Amino acid sequence: MALASGVRFAPRALLRPWALLRGTTLGRTEPAAGGGGDGARRFGSQRVLVEPDAASGVAVMKLRNPSNALSLELLTELVISLEKLENDKTFRGIILTSDCPRVFCAGLDLTEICGRNPAHCAEYWKAMQELWLRMYLSSLVLVAAINGACPAGGCIIALSCDCRVLADNPKYRIGLNETLLGIIAPFWLKDTYVNTIGHRASEQALQLGSLFPPAEALQVGLVDQVVPEDQVQSTALSEMARWLAVPDHARQLTKNMMRKATADRLLRQRDADTQNFVSFVCRDSIQKSLQAYLEKLRQRKG
Numbered sequence: 001m002a003l004a005s006g007v008r009f010a011p012r013a014l015l016r017p018w019a020l021l022r023g024t025t026l027g028r029t030e031p032a033a034g035g036g037g038d039g040a041r042r043f044g045s046q047r048v049l050v051e052p053d054a055a056s057g058v059a060v061m062k063l064r065n066p067s068n069a070l071s072l073e074l075l076t077e078l079v080i081s082l083e084k085l086e087n088d089k090t091f092r093g094i095i096l097t098s099d100c101p102r103v104f105c106a107g108l109d110l111t112e113i114c115g116r117n118p119a120h121c122a123e124y125w126k127a128m129q130e131l132w133l134r135m136y137l138s139s140l141v142l143v144a145a146i147n148g149a150c151p152a153g154g155c156i157i158a159l160s161c162d163c164r165v166l167a168d169n170p171k172y173r174i175g176l177n178e179t180l181l182g183i184i185a186p187f188w189l190k191d192t193y194v195n196t197i198g199h200r201a202s203e204q205a206l207q208l209g210s211l212f213p214p215a216e217a218l219q220v221g222l223v224d225q226v227v228p229e230d231q232v233q234s235t236a237l238s239e240m241a242r243w244l245a246v247p248d249h250a251r252q253l254t255k256n257m258m259r260k261a262t263a264d265r266l267l268r269q270r271d272a273d274t275q276n277f278v279s280f281v282c283r284d285s286i287q288k289s290l291q292a293y294l295e296k297l298r299q300r301k302g
């Protein structure tokens, strides 16, 4: 499997991705609902459903994990689906959206880093880096159709796309709220934020752990459009058409020119970034606050 980073990254899950997917439908195709014609075959896995439309060259990728928390399995399945579409010259764009009601993506799956050993935390963080690198540098046009809450790691997934359309619902807030959980966004999340909304706005939003409701997200430039919920998908398709109207080679080289330095910074320090992450999250104090936070989330439900 070709990796965005070259040769250094080889988490067990990605070396044996199919082992994780035993019993799932990844690799199998089935007719899309209401489809059946050319290009209407969907494929997917337990946690990622892909609805490809060969005629338009656009695939809709739907996340369908509980709360779309980024578990190791979800990260792995996302990378595999992305790679599959990247390698198929039929496709020029992906619309990324959620199949879970009210949540686009809940960010890091905190159960992957709470009560786990350092080796697991390292494997998990490398998978997170890998997904970000692949999305951020993807040659395809990625449009995020954000149809639910989008905190922290969810916001990073959205920021890795080329364009963001957010549903106009005050509950669907978006931003990097790490500081409020007592954790710190690593430099590459910070860089992605700065590249999108600028230095001063990022400085404020990161320190305050701001989660922006739709109108404010639009104002600060975190999203490109805010539309009624039932128009998110159609607006994402219109945005996609606008981006696909540009010749691929020119758009791809320009994207690379804009993003490469940010990605290279992580590639140069990937191991150190992993070590920082692991030593930080494995501290007793951080483990205690993660535990308390997870407990709060579980109780809130009841």
Ligand SMILES: CCCCC/C=C\CCC/C=C/CC(=O)SCCNC(=O)CCNC(=O)[C@H](O)C(C)(C)COP(=O)(O)OP(=O)(O)OC[C@H]1O[C@@H](n2cnc3c(N)ncnc32)[C@H](O)[C@@H]1OP(=O)(O)O
Pocket (backbone or CB within 6 Å): 066, 067, 069, 102, 103, 105, 106, 107, 108, 109, 110, 111, 149, 151, 152, 153, 154, 178, 181, 183, 184, 185, 186, 276, 277, 280, 281, 294, 297, 298, 300, 301
């Ligand atoms: C100095 C060196 C520094 C080095 C770097 C160090 C650290 C870097 C780490 C930085 C990166 C952090 C990025 C992150 O993503 S942290 C995660 C942040 N995410 C959140 O805070 C979101 C928490 N979730 C929510 O706010 C809500 O769940 C919601 C997304 C708004 C959805 O609300 P609702 O629809 O009401 O769903 P529930 O709240 O009932 O949740 C359902 C279910 O899902 C569980 N859950 C939710 N989020 C997570 C999660 N992120 N991880 C794990 N599990 C989650 C929740 O507990 C419920 O579970 P049960 O059904 O089992 O009860």
